[in-house]
Amino acid sequence: MGAFDRRSILVGAFNGLFFALPAAILQRTVFSGTALAGVMLAIVFFAGALAGYAAARPLPPRALPHGAAAGAITFLGAEIVYLIATRDFTNPLGLILSIVLFALVFASLGTIGAMIAVSRGARTK
Secondary structure, rough: OOOHHHHHHHHHHHHHHHHHHHHHHHHOOOOOOOOOOHHHHHHHHHHHHHHHHHHHHHOOHHHHHHHHHHHHHHHHHHHHHHHHOOOOOHHHHHHHHHHHHHHHHHHHHHHHHHHHHHHHHHHHH
């Protein structure tokens, strides 16, 4: 990660995880099977974009890859916590495919958040 600013990525991922972890836990436990499960899922997706925004807000060089990395780390952190809590490893191939797919989704969300941060930063200068 020589071209990446690790501090920016970690700050972004921490901001994303601040929202993603509680919402994911509530979605899969307390609100499972209710209408609020969808709201919690929306908050988890918002957390991916928030991570990208927070990673790109200091306007590092190559801000969009920073946002993508922060979004993907946000998903991976939440998924690791969930897998440790549930210990559900029944279908390893399906698990790997779903992790790759959703890591790409969250990287895209992080890139969108980074694009918003870059456009706002360009307007304020």
